[in-house]
Amino acid sequence: MRHKDEYKSEAIFEATIQLLNEIGFSDISMSKIAKRAKVSSATIYVYFENKEDMLGKLYVNVKEKLSRQMIQELDPAMPTQMVCERFMRNSMQFILENKDYFMFLEQFTTSPLMDKLCLEDTSSMFTSLYDFIEQGKRAGDLKRLETTFLLTYLYSPVAQLAKAHFKGQFEANEANMQQIIQMSWDAIRA
Template sequence: MRHKDEKKSKAIFEATIKLLNEIGFSDISMSKIAKVANVSSATIYVYFENKEDMLAKLYVKVKEKMSQQMSKGLDESLSSQELCEQLMRNSLDFIMNNKDYFLLLEQYQHSPYVERLCLDDTSSMFVGLYELFDKGKQKGELKALNTMLLLSYCYLPVTHFAKTVFKGQLEGSEENFQQIIRMSWDAVRS
């Protein structure tokens, strides 16, 4: 068995992200990834069983990074309003500083690959976040709705905001972001 080199593994992941964002799932191949990563096609199979294994591991790795960033500084000491705002700020920070990862996750979200690769259940990465929102519901600070719905109203407006900023349709100012935060809080508070 060949020795696994962390630099090669990273190059493969980065090449895959780049290509998926440029050409999408339907046109990606192991040979194209190998060429961009500057490795042989055979080298990729040292790290991954096949293309599906690589795409699944890439998705999980990026989703884990997002989960870690989104959960940063969130704990029981925050009020539900502070929790929502910090979650939204963390989400925006992740998206703006990791545009390629964000665009990749957007592609997975709109692709049959998530279902085909059994990737739709990554909710365990967000257990702590769900628990904090559940406590907010128990305190009566958040609406007594499904936690996933509440989280959607804190995350999806941020993604839409970021996309409009990326497209140059809206200024990514603090003032504009504060408006998004206020609208989201109005939607989830009890």
């Protein structure tokens, strides 16, 4: 049995993300991934059972990276408004610094493949984020709505601004960021 090399695994993930963003799910193959990652096709099967296994693990890997960035520097002692702003800024920073990951997540989460795969539940990666929002609701700072709805009002504007930025329609500058932070806060505060 061949031993696994973490660098090869990461090279396979990176090659897969690049190809998915270039050619999409329907045209991707293990041989194309292997060629891009500069490994043999057989090497991929040391790490993954099949293409679906690889895509599922890649999705979980990217979600974990995103979740770590989203909660960076969040502290339960912070005022709720500051927690919301920090979450939005962290999300934007991740997206701008990891465009390929963001584009992969956007494409993957809207793909029929998402429903087909039996993916690992990633909600535990966001537990502390949910806890911050619940704390804000208990303190009376946030509307008493479903936590997922509140987080959607914080994340979706960031994602939309990032998409517009990547298309050259808007700049993801401080002024635009401040506007969406204020609009989101106005929408969710109690």
